[in-house]
Structures are given as structure tokens and as C-alpha cells.
Amino acid sequence: MSATLEMNVELVSPAKSLAKVKASKLLVPGRDGYLGILPGHAALVTELGLGELKLEGPSIQPMHLLVNGGYMEVVNDQVIVLLDAALSKAEIDVPRAEKARERATERLTSKDPVVDVLRAQLSLARASARIAFGK
């Protein structure tokens, strides 16, 4: 075994390629909970959920992103993360997220039968995640 274990990690979203680096540790939000990927991981395909993605390595600046949905594939230390949406800390607009949270809460607490509960819950989850991440 070599001393420095690294894997190639590629982060891409539909709009652009976010990173293509060598890293030693990757944490992603799977649909059913967080997954940690280290070099030498078994081949894996998974769907991603809402949460924080962390990427670290000896030769790179640690990356920290809020992601929502996508897929990840790990094969022979080649990791491809396809992200539907990714935001860095600087891109998050906390006041806007707070407003979105208020709106979602309002919709959930109102007794209006036309409210799409699932949609409101999802947007509440998104807004809360943005606020928690942005602060």
C-alpha cells in the first residue's frame, strides 16, 4: 500500500463542472443518510439526497457544498458525483432562505385544503438546510 491514498473525484452539475481533483476523503448525503467514501471503496452507485458534501485531501482546499439530489458512482477509486444543485457557503442568501422557510411554515400550518403538503415540506426542508448551512 502506498503512503498517500488518494482517489480521483469529479464533481459535476448540469450547468458546469465544479471540481476534478485528487482527494482522500469524501462525505456525501445519500438518500437514506450520509456516506463516507475513502480510497479503496467498493464499487458503488447511489442516489443523493439533501445535505452537505465535504471533500478533503492533502493537496486540495477542503470543499464544502450544500447539495440537493443527484447521483454518485465509485469505481476503482474514480468517483463521479453528479449534482442536481450545489451551493457554496458564499452563494447562499440567508435572508431569502428565511423568507422561504416562513412561507413554507405558513403553508403547512394553514388549514387550507389546496396546500400541497409534500411540496411545502420539501421546500421547508430545503430552506432549513440552506439556513443551517449558510450560518
Added chain:
Amino acid sequence: MASLKDTKRRIQSVRNTQKITHAMKLVSAAKFSRANQAVLAARPYGVAFDRIVGRMAAGVENLEGMELLRYTEQPKKLLAAMISTDRGLCGSLNTNVFKASMRYVRENTDQGCEVHFAALGKRAAQFCRKVGFKTVLEREKVLDRPGYQSAKSISDELTALFTSGEYDSVVLIFPEFKSIMTQNPRVKQLLPVVTPEITDEEHETLNFIIEPDARSVLESMLRKHVINTLFRALLEGGASEHGARMTAMDSATKNAKEYIRKLTLQYNRARQASITKELIEIVSGAEAI
């Protein structure tokens, strides 16, 4: 023969048109470079995504019953999503797409199928109305900086029309971007999903752990594959539009230049002729005395 004044007026008018076409060309060039950037930026995702979907589809044993893969042996009702621009002045871009869709309709009605349309773009909607194609969905401004969200909403509607069993197949007809000079109309099957082919080498690494489970991941991937295909078609359409407009406006500007040259020549001839005529009149007047 037009009078001197008329010719002069026409030269001025052509010159004004030339200024406009030249300005449009510059605007299109700027928009084109942005659209082209977007196409290029979306490529890594598309390539990686296609590969993963291909591998997954090859890896999942039982593809039966996946609603996005529902293949009908003899399709009866087809839906064609046609992508066009909202504005003209882009050469034969839209016409080519319309021709391709006419051909598609002709080929399929011969087979006894019924073809309906989803008009994505103002021109497509106008065209369908003119030739009497039935549209089930009309959208405008789809090529105006296409975003993933708008692709998703259109794709959700198309997918719903397919999964409800209303249509047996959905195709996309869009101008594929080759270069600034050439954009070819392309007919691409959207639904049922055609899973990307994978190489033998990739086949060897098919032993995956799949979270949460292969079937549900593949289901959601296929759905995303449709969105992604549409998204890329929209991006290409955008690049095609601006590329085509650039070329069209460039040749219009050149044409105007040539026309001005001809008119100026005509103007000078006419002016010379009138001078000569006046001289003759004066000379012959003088001789008569």
C-alpha cells in the same frame, strides 16, 4: 430610370438596414459565445451521466415493467416535441426543423400512426397552427438562456403524457448544433428511453453496491435522463439559434454592401448622364444663336 433623388434615398435606406443587420450580428455573436459556453459546460455532466445510466441499465437484471422503458411494438399515437426559436431572422434554421417534422409526420402517418406536437418556441406554435398539426403543449422563450428548471418542467409534462399511456412514443425534433455555419435538424427519441450503449471494458466493472436499490435508482435515473436529454437539446438549440442568426446577419450585411455599391454606381451614372445632357443642351443652344 429612377431619378437621382430616388436613387439617393434608396442608398440611404439600404445603408440604414445594413447598420441594423450589422448590430444584430454583433449582438448574436455575444449571445452565441455565451450559449456555446453553456453547451460545453454541460458536456461533462452529460457524458458521465450517460455512462452511469448505461451501466446501470446493463446491470439491472429485470427491466420489465419500468414505465419509462415501455416499448410498444406498433405505436399508434406519437408525440413530437419540436424546438424552434421565438424570432425569425435566423436563416433556414426553423424551416429545416419544420421540414424534418413534416417528413416525420409523413413517414409515420403512412404507418397508420397519429402524430401530435408539443411546440417549444413561438415559431413552432405558429407553424403547427398554419399547417394544422395538433399541439398538446405550447411553450415560448425556451431557448432564451435555457435553465435546468425549465427543462425539468417541460420534461415532466412530456413524461406524464407518456406514462399515462396517452402516447406510445415521444421524440424530440431540434436543430443540432454542428458549427456556426451548419445546424442540422435532428430527430431523437426521448421516450421510451433508449439506454446508452456501454463498452465491453465498462461491462467488467458491473459489480456494484447500489444504494438504496438498483431498481429505484434506475427509475429515478431514467427520469433524469429524459430531463437531461431535453436540457441538452435546448442548449444546443440556443447555440444554433445565435449561430444561425450570426451567419444570416453577416450575409445580410454583405448583401447590403454589394447593393449599395450597385446603387452608387447607378447614381453616379445617372448624375453623369444628366450633366452630359445639360452640356449638350447648352452647346446646342449656343450653336443655334
